[in-house]
Amino acid sequence: MLVCSLHLQRTRFTCLPVVFAFLCTGLLSHEANAIDPAEAATAWFDKVLSGEVVLTAQPSGTDASEAPHLELSTNSQEAASEFAVTLWQAYRDAATTQGWQQQIPQPSRVGRTTSSGQSAPSTPPTQSIDIIEMESSDGQRMPCCLLQKGDKPPNGWPLFICMHGGGKYFGKEKLTDPHGWMVNSREFTTQIALARKVYQPDGMYFVPRMADDNRGRWFHQHNLELFQRLIRGCILFYDVDPNRVYITGISQGGYGTGHLAPLLADRFAAASPMAGGAEVVYENLRNLPFRSEIGEHDTMYRRIELAQKTHEKLEELHQSDPGGYSHLLSIQKGKGHGIDYSPVPNWLSEHTRNPYPQRVVWRCHEKDGFYNPHFYWLSVTEVPSSGYYHIIAEIDRETQTIEINAHQNPGGKAEEGDITANQPLSSTDLVVHLNDQLLDLDEPFVIKVNGQVQFSGIRARTPSTMARNLAIRGDLNYAFPVDIVLKLHETPQAEPAH
Structure with a gap:
């Protein structure tokens, strides 16, 4: 499925009857x-x-x-x-x-948290926490709140997405109330308390509750839809810095972090699962700092074993690609599943996203039927019908060259570490989005795919391309003025300079 706006559905762009006219503003x-x-x-x-x-x-x-x-x-x-x-x-x-601001929670002001855990005066706090329900396009309702703590930095608020523990209700009969399992309700309340009284960095803290306790996982499509709606809305209306959006979670929320961070790595500045370990798509974390916080004796469901495996894999990738895969495994001695959560937000807040990494490693993979069709400055026009795509792209600004290796594996399972994507990518067109931070767009450039020149020339910047990319991505950093569509199943042609 393809994300083209806030809904997870495949859509088509129809003819636009509005005539644009542009004057002295450029x-x-x-x-x-x-x-x-x-x-x-x-x-x-x-x-x-x-x-x-x-x-x-x-x-x-x-x-x-x-x-x-x-x-x-x-x-x-x-x-x-x-x-x-x-x-x-x-x-x-x-x-x-369109009323987008009414679809996300209003910030509730809370006191600043100091290292001693005491609440220090800041902007006068609100009397109560405003909890609303966000509703997805398929009718799933997610209770949630947004806390605002401290003072806004010059570039806007950092945003922390904080997922609670608990998970799926395993009773013999299905719950009639999707929010009826007391474990998830308790963990939701606990996460709010942590955001209020334990997490120290100034910022906005989004705390969601599971939308359906009968399903009980954070990687479901309705969560992806609502999280992306929340991020867009906070950037638009609450002056959140799009380069300082973080994701973390405890236990089941830690598993969710491990699944969502690689899937949406281009959205986040850093990610950190707490008290959770899972198989993840390691390669996609090339440009996303990743920290695991876990207790030494947290052995149930192989949590610490899987956390250690994740960081062993990340270290292998870092050794072969020293410019990427920043990671940290923090094992709390003597602790089990209950750990000190306070170090993680401090670590997260130290990182700022680079939306234009020189090198992108992308395994376009599925999660609950959803494929992310965009990744930093790359997009695909068709997501895999099965399996995954494996794309490595690197820009050399000095030579004005982009080298891309693009393959597909229709039967592979990305989370299982299958790296046998050895068929040249032909199931989709590949879109390379460019701006002047990536290349000198006033000079000719070359794009090669699997060693073959697919584009050579200059492409003019266009505001219609900027508008279109902004509408799709919801992030001004990704409002690229140039799109190069590489039709991988066709014979490439050089373009003359404009």
Whole structure:
């Protein structure tokens, strides 16, 4: 399944009837009657966010009917950067019109936590914690709250996603109330208390409760949908820094962290499971710092054994790729399943996401029927029908070259460490998203896939591409002005310089 907006569904991009016209802010239209660019952009986002216009993974520009014709007045980094400000405000205005802010919890202010565990005065705290239910597109209801602690840093709030322990109800009969298992309710309350009184860094803390105790796992699609909605909404309305979003969890929440961090690694700045160990897709953690916090005697369900295995694998990967795979295994001596959770948020908060890593290692794999079609500056237009894709891409800015190794394994299971993806990737087109942080877009560049040149030339920056990528990714860092579609089953051709 393909994520194109906030819903986990495959969609198609229809013809857009809105005419864009861009004036002195850096944009031009071929239409005689010019309109304000901010208003035009807002109108387009309104249609996208309402579902009137839907998007596929195939970028605009491959079909002239898919998007309005937009051009920068000057094909420059400065013009693109200037337009990004207008674009973000238009996106925010459209999201406000669509009522997105009402779909996420309001922040509840709590006192700052010091190293001694005492609550120090900050912004006056709210009298109570506001708990709401977020509802997914398939009707799953997730109780949750958002806590705001301390003072906002200059670049915006860090956001900590904190998943509780517990898990799946194993009674003989199915619960009639999906929130009826007292274990998950207790662990939810405990996680709120930890976020209020134990976790020290200033920031926003999102604490969700399991949406369905009969299913009881954090990797289900409804959680993916709601977590991504929460992240987008907090960036839009609460000034969360998109480069400082963290994920952590205790016990079952630790398992969830191990599953979700590799799947959505491009969303997070760091990840840390606590009191949990599981098989994970290690390779995807190349650019995501990963810490496991676990007790020395936490042997049930092989937790410490699996945590140790994870970090052995990460160390092997780090040795072969020293620029990546930052990781830490912290074993608390004498402890079992109950450990000190306070070190983890401090460690998480030390990290900032780099949305444009020079090297990307991506195993496009499935979790509860969901494949993430985007990963940093790469996308696929079709996710695997089975198995996984294995893609390694590296940029050399000095030579203006991108080298990609792309393969597929229709029968492989990524979590089991199967690395036999030896068929050249042909089941999908591959999209390379570019900006001036990755390459000098004023100069020609070359993209090779499996040793063969797939693109050679220059591609102009376009605001329609920026708008489209922002609508899909919900993150201005990923509003790339250039998309190169590599049709891997076709004969590549060089493009002339524009």
